[in-house]
Amino acid sequence: MAVHQLVPHFRLGDATAQAAVHLRALLRRLGHWGGLYASEREAGTEALVEPSGALRVAPEDLVLVHHAIGSELPARLLHTPCRRGVVFHNLSPVRFYRGTPLEAALLSGRAQLSGMAAHVAVAIGDSDFNSAELRRAGYQNVHTVPLFVEPERFGPDRADPATQRRLGSPAFTLVSVSRVVPHKRFEDVLALHREVLRLRPDARLLLVGGVDRVFPAVRAFEAQARTVPGVEFLGRVSHGELVAAYRSSSVFVSMSEHEGFGVPLLEAMASDVPVLAYAAGAVPETLGGAGVAFDEKRFALLAELALQLGTDPALRQRILAGQRRRLQALDAAHSQERLRVALEMAGMSRPARARSTRRPPRVAVVVQRFGADITGGAEEHAAQVVRRLRPHWDIRVLTSCAVDHLTWADALPPGESTEGGVQVLRFSNPRPRPMHALNELSRRMFGRSHDRVAEESWMALQGPLLPGLWRHLSEEGAGYDGVVAFTYLYVSTAWSVPLLGDRTLLVPTAQEDEALGFDAYAEVFERPRALLVNTPEELELIARRFPRHARARVVGVGVEAPESRADRFRERFDLRGPYLLYVGRVERGKGIPELLEGYAKLRARTASPPTLVLAGEASMDARAHGVRTLGRVSDQEKWDGLAGALAAVVPSPRESLSLLALEAFAVGTPVVGSAASPVVRGHLQRSGAGAQYTDGEGFVEAVRRVEERRGELSRAALRYAARYGWAKVVDAYREEMNALMRMR
Amino acid sequence: MKLLGRDIDGVALLRAARERVQARGIREDAAPLDEEPEPLLEPLSFLARAIEENADPTVGLPMVTHRTGLGRGVLLAKSLFRRTCQPFINEALGRQRLFNGHVRDISAQLAAEVIRLRARVEALEAEKAARERTARLSPPPRRGTGKRRR
Numbered sequence: 001m002a003v004h005q006l007v008p009h010f011r012l013g014d015a016t017a018q019a020a021v022h023l024r025a026l027l028r029r030l031g032h033w034g035g036l037y038a039s040e041r042e043a044g045t046e047a048l049v050e051p052s053g054a055l056r057v058a059p060e061d062l063v064l065v066h067h068a069i070g071s072e073l074p075a076r077l078l079h080t081p082c083r084r085g086v087v088f089h090n091l092s093p094v095r096f097y098r099g100t101p102l103e104a105a106l107l108s109g110r111a112q113l114s115g116m117a118a119h120v121a122v123a124i125g126d127s128d129f130n131s132a133e134l135r136r137a138g139y140q141n142v143h144t145v146p147l148f149v150e151p152e153r154f155g156p157d158r159a160d161p162a163t164q165r166r167l168g169s170p171a172f173t174l175v176s177v178s179r180v181v182p183h184k185r186f187e188d189v190l191a192l193h194r195e196v197l198r199l200r201p202d203a204r205l206l207l208v209g210g211v212d213r214v215f216p217a218v219r220a221f222e223a224q225a226r227t228v229p230g231v232e233f234l235g236r237v238s239h240g241e242l243v244a245a246y247r248s249s250s251v252f253v254s255m256s257e258h259e260g261f262g263v264p265l266l267e268a269m270a271s272d273v274p275v276l277a278y279a280a281g282a283v284p285e286t287l288g289g290a291g292v293a294f295d296e297k298r299f300a301l302l303a304e305l306a307l308q309l310g311t312d313p314a315l316r317q318r319i320l321a322g323q324r325r326r327l328q329a330l331d332a333a334h335s336q337e338r339l340r341v342a343l344e345m346a347g348m349s350r351p352a353r354a355r356s357t358r359r360p361p362r363v364a365v366v367v368q369r370f371g372a373d374i375t376g377g378a379e380e381h382a383a384q385v386v387r388r389l390r391p392h393w394d395i396r397v398l399t400s401c402a403v404d405h406l407t408w409a410d411a412l413p414p415g416e417s418t419e420g421g422v423q424v425l426r427f428s429n430p431r432p433r434p435m436h437a438l439n440e441l442s443r444r445m446f447g448r449s450h451d452r453v454a455e456e457s458w459m460a461l462q463g464p465l466l467p468g469l470w471r472h473l474s475e476e477g478a479g480y481d482g483v484v485a486f487t488y489l490y491v492s493t494a495w496s497v498p499l500l501g502d503r504t505l506l507v508p509t510a511q512e513d514e515a516l517g518f519d520a521y522a523e524v525f526e527r528p529r530a531l532l533v534n535t536p537e538e539l540e541l542i543a544r545r546f547p548r549h550a551r552a553r554v555v556g557v558g559v560e561a562p563e564s565r566a567d568r569f570r571e572r573f574d575l576r577g578p579y580l581l582y583v584g585r586v587e588r589g590k591g592i593p594e595l596l597e598g599y600a601k602l603r604a605r606t607a608s609p610p611t612l613v614l615a616g617e618a619s620m621d622a623r624a625h626g627v628r629t630l631g632r633v634s635d636q637e638k639w640d641g642l643a644g645a646l647a648a649v650v651p652s653p654r655e656s657l658s659l660l661a662l663e664a665f666a667v668g669t670p671v672v673g674s675a676a677s678p679v680v681r682g683h684l685q686r687s688g689a690g691a692q693y694t695d696g697e698g699f700v701e702a703v704r705r706v707e708e709r710r711g712e713l714s715r716a717a718l719r720y721a722a723r724y725g726w727a728k729v730v731d732a733y734r735e736e737m738n739a740l741m742r743m744r
Numbered sequence: 745m746k747l748l749g750r751d752i753d754g755v756a757l758l759r760a761a762r763e764r765v766q767a768r769g770i771r772e773d774a775a776p777l778d779e780e781p782e783p784l785l786e787p788l789s790f791l792a793r794a795i796e797e798n799a800d801p802t803v804g805l806p807m808v809t810h811r812t813g814l815g816r817g818v819l820l821a822k823s824l825f826r827r828t829c830q831p832f833i834n835e836a837l838g839r840q841r842l843f844n845g846h847v848r849d850i851s852a853q854l855a856a857e858v859i860r861l862r863a864r865v866e867a868l869e870a871e872k873a874a875r876e877r878t879a880r881l882s883p884p885p886r887r888g889t890g891k892r893r894r
Contacts, residue, residue, distance in 0.1 A: 093782055101808075107785065108794070115787030137784060198768075214810045279748060289750035292757075296745040300770045304761035305747075315752070322751035 001348060002061045002471055003027050003034035005087075008071035010038035010049045012453055013236060015263050016066050016089055019126065019147055021048075021453045023064075023087070026336045028498040029523070030343065031350050031477070033470035034061075039071060044441065045453075047431055047460035057082040062121070062348055067091075068260075070108030074116050083346060085122040086139070088113070090130050090260025090281070096182040100215055113137050122346035124339075126261045129282035143342035146286075147261050148332050150452065153239070153519055154270035158449035159247050160240030167248035171230075172196065172310055173204040175249035175273065177242070177264040178256065180211040180218055187221045188255035188278075188297055190228060195303035197230065204230040208237055208245050240449045246271035250310030254278060255297065262286045266330065269323035274309045274316055276302070290326035291319060350478075361481040361737055363393040364473075368464055368490045370399040370424060371412065375585070375617065375632070377659055378487045378509040381557055385484070385507075386422055388558070388730050393737070396423045396480075398472065400464045400492060405585075406619075407432040408464035427468035438462060446514035455520040459491050462515070466492050473499045482740045484532075484733070488524045489515060497524050502743070504528040505736050506550070510538050511654040511679070516545050525549040529740045532732065534657035537678040553736070556657060558726030561666040562636070566644025569637060573630060578610040580672065580703065581645040583638050583660055584652070586618035586629065591651030591674050596624050598699025605700055610646050643667040647690065647706045655679040665689055665721040670713035672702045687720035689713050788855040795851050799844040801837045802830075 005024065010017045020036055027034060036049045052073065057063060061082040065073045068089040077084050091109045092102070117123075117138035124145050125131030131144045152158075167173075174196065176189045186207065193205040211233065213219050225231045234245055246252070252268035254277040265286050268275050275291030277283050284293050292309065294302065308315060343349065367382040374383070386395055401410040409432040417424050438461050445458055469492060477483070477500050485493045488508040497504050506528040510516060525531065525542055531552040533539045539552050569575070580599075586592055592614070603609045603626050614622055615630040615638065622629055633641065642648055648664035653676035661671045661683050671690035673680035675698075684690045690713060691702035706713060747754035804826055809815040826833070834841075 091782075095782075104794075107783075107790070110783065111785040111787040111790035111794075114785055115791075216810070219810060284748060287749075289748075291749060292752055292754075293748040294745060295748070298745055300765045300768075301745065301758070301761045304764045305757060308757070308761070318751045319749070322749070 001032065001350075001475060002058070003032045003343070003348065004055060004057065004061060004063045005034060005036050006052055006055065006063060006065045006073045006077065007036065007038040007049070008066070008069060008073055009040045010036070010045055011042045012045065012457070013239075013451070015147075015261075016068055017045075017453050018263070018451060019087070019089065020066055021456055022148065022332075022335075023145075023339070025452065025498070025520075025523070026332065026339050028495060029336055029501065029527070030340055031474055031499055031501075032343070032348065033467070033474040033499060035467060039073065045457050047463070047465065048453075048457045052076065055080070062343075062346060064122075064124070065116075067109065067113060067116075070105040070112055074112035077116065078119050083122075083348070084116075084120045085124065085346060086113075086116055086120050086134070087124045087126070087145075088130050088134050088260075089126055090133065090258075092181070092183050093258050096217075096257075097215075100182075102215075122342055124342055127282035127285050129285055130260050141342075141345050143338060143345070145335050145338040145342060146330055147263055147266075148330055148335050149263065149266045149270050149327070150332070150519060151270040151327055153449065153451060154243050154246065154267060156247060158240060159244035160238065160448065161244075163237075163241045163244035164248060167206065167244060169204065169248070171202040171204050172200045172307060173206060173249040174251055174253050174306065175206040175208065175245055175268075176253050176255075177208040177245070177267065178254075179209045180207065180221070182215050182217045183256065183258045185255040185257050185278075187217075187224070188299075189253055190221065190225050190231070191297075191299045192253060192255070192302050192306065193231065194228060195299045196306060197228075199303060199307055202230070204232060206232050206234060206245050206249060208234045208242060210236045238448070239451045239454065242267070243271060243449065246273050249273055251276050251306045253306065254283065256280055256283070259283050259286070265291070266327065269327050272320050272323075274319045275323065276306055276309060286330075288326050288329065290323045358481055360392060360394050361741055362479065363389075363395050363737065364477075364480045364483045365395055365397045366469070366473075366483060366485040366493055366496050367397065367399050368408075368487060368492045369402050369405065370397050371403065371419065374403065376405055377584075377655075377657065378507075380659065381507070381509065381657065382486045384557060385729075385733065388726050389733055390422065392730070392734055396425055398425050398427070398469055400429050400466055401426045402429060402464060406435055414468070425472070427466040427472070429464045429466060431463065431465050433461070433463045442514070446517070450518070452520055455518040458515070458518070459494060459520060462490065464490060464492050470495060470499060477503075482529075482737050484737075485528075488521060489513065494521060494524045498527050501527045502529045503740060505530050505532055505733070505740065507532045507534075507555075508538070508542065509534065509656040510542055511656040512541065512677075513654060516541070522546050522548075529743075530736050532736065535679050535682055537682045538656050541678070553732060555729055555732045556724060557659065557662070558729045559659070559662045559666045559721055559724045560726060561643075561663070561721075562639055564636070564639040564643040564667055566640060569640035569644055572637065572640075573613070573628070575611060575613070575628070577608070578646040578707075579613050579628075579644075580610050580647055580649050581613045581615065581641050582649045582651065583615045583633070583641070586614050586616050586622050587620055589652075589654070591653050591676070592620060592622055594674070594695075595649060595651035595699070596622060596627065598693060598696040599627065600624065601696040602700045602703055610703070612649070613641065613645075615641060639663070639667065642669050645669050646710065647672045647703070650674060650677070650680050652680075653677050658683060661690075662721065662724055665717040666724070668714040668718045670706050670710065670717055672699070672706055683720075687716055689717035689720055788858060792848075792852050792855045795844075795848045799841075799848045801840045801844060802834045 005020045007020050037052045037055045038049045039052045041049045063080050064085040064087050065077045066087045094106045097103045114137045123134045123139040123142045125134050126147045128144050131142045134142045178184045180186050196203045252273045252275045257280045259281040261282050279293040279295050369379045401412045401414050402408040403411040408429050414426045414428040483500050483504045486507045525546040526548050528550045532555040534556045542549050599612045612627045615633045642664050647670045650661050650673040655677045658680050664671050675681050675692035675694045691705045693699040693702040809819050
């Protein structure tokens, strides 16, 4: 039972696109999966939204069409063979658009609204105002599910610093946020600003939003506004710039004569700006008594009032406190409950799950890749957990068909199989990851604040996109007693966790990653039953970023070294003399360039330097004097190599566990590690079995220290590794799963 | 004029603002409001009419532009094209015009049929409801009092 959504035009920053993405987030929390489809998509959203022609449904699915203008989607909906629904955002009044190109689309939209009434199972208005219009148009099963904003996205830390510096001013400032179109009555905002100028000649008016010059009334307004002092058109802005505009203003003003909901009213509230709005359409309902609404446009009076709102500290504080209360009442949980009732009435309710007493428990392990030839820290971690818990749980691994960690392209057949005695269910990825596009988008997005639409677009591009997995969990998730999901970063986990919520144990494998700055990841850390983290440093990182995270427990992995022979490794790879060993992917993100720089310095300073051996798949050129690249090595070769190394090198600045360090310790080999990684730093400080480096000079010094105290460090390494036994790890997983199964 | 808000004393705020405006010697006028209820459109009739109005593809859409300069030039070129090439447009779109005419006629036919059937269904449902009401109101049949036959 999927709940798909059809949107006419999907544009970043557009209210309908935001509503659809927010609705899908709520649907996930209610256990429903569904895709987003649009007739037109803005560039950069292709991974998040599919073309409307790609929609395929099962008879029990529900398709919701977002309706705000005439489009071809209502006609498509009427002939979609499944349950149907409408999400109504209202239509702009035709009277403002007579004789313009929009008139026909608005009239068609009204006709289509009535035309769908008899053919849908559920109708959703985003305000009671819109719901009343749905009933008037003949709809029966009508529910109000209000839109919401995520207040943390409008905090002072989310304002774009450059814009805030540019706009920051002690002058009294009005701000109005919306596309400049006729019914928003920006000419009235300008009239108010003129009145304010009489009282405060230095006053400013910030206008945020694109200007639709296709309308004569808008062109006339723009020409007029450009002659008035203090008026600044900011146009379409990024999320950070929007927050900066709100937070640089004294009062938010709306003169719109028709609002189906009024998202900017909530955004202004979340940005701590007093709201002064004309009480048209759903505005009084959205304000719910907060801010100040007025019923007549008397500009001289309103100018006095606006000044008082912006400059009287006691009045301002009272209003801001009321606005915060209103925001709390209109939060996501409130909308989620309304949506749950609406879906229930449309026959989309999900059966309640009884407490399980099954032995052994049926557990799904969700991981981005799985298989014998798969390398990668988190994937190997998941494989080991599966291997160790198989005697205690009835496990089914849910994963992609990918082998390549860069593209996630399907390489293994989808469907059920048994691999090494483990039941595996693979799902196809319809859209391999375009690394160039992802890197480009990451460059533009990292370190800046965004709305949920932009963040989910990035997450979808990151992949792997596994719609089959989400449908499986939504429809058959009740058949599992619990789910263990690996790696918060990938959508295969990030969008699976909310579907099953507190029936999930998340192994986040979080590390210092720019994507961790995205608020859209909050629910991945807040909704599971428990987080099973690798190190105290990882827990500290998660707590710093998402203070409301689920209960967490440091579990890590067990490390048990097999019998190893250093001479076998030396012989196999023709190695003489001491060597430093790195095992893992040879790529820039793993700190290899910094390692090579440090090693070059070591060679320059030392008479007989150790060889640097790099073992692992290479995606960069690592050739240098004294460096041996071996390519991928077998598991036994890895252990043999570690046993004979002077030290293992861990150059990666981002680690959530650093399995390599633990494995080196397990065979009594010290570690030379990058101090840029808090996890590696933590291991080295706790164990006293190695040395850290921050730069090339530091690397030389670290290797020298290890050479001098090799025996002493080796003993410390073995002592530390003894803490990492599998028995404790297995017990921790079992305890958490049993606790999860005991809850109703 | 009224001010709405739970966290303000609307009357006092307004009175104070009014006093300040009057002290500045300003007469306040409200901007006239352009209120008009939005139409509820019956889709079948609306779409039948819309198809009828747009059935002839040889008739161009109104030519407007909000751009100046080059935009005006493009508009002039389009207008010249239409004037000089109308016979060729008619020729090229002749079959489309015919097809659209049939679509218009069949849509009108089907829409009329749907409207007729809807009315018929409504009448039958009303008739059925009336019958059920009558059945509920009429007294129940009396129990037999005659002698039992052997």
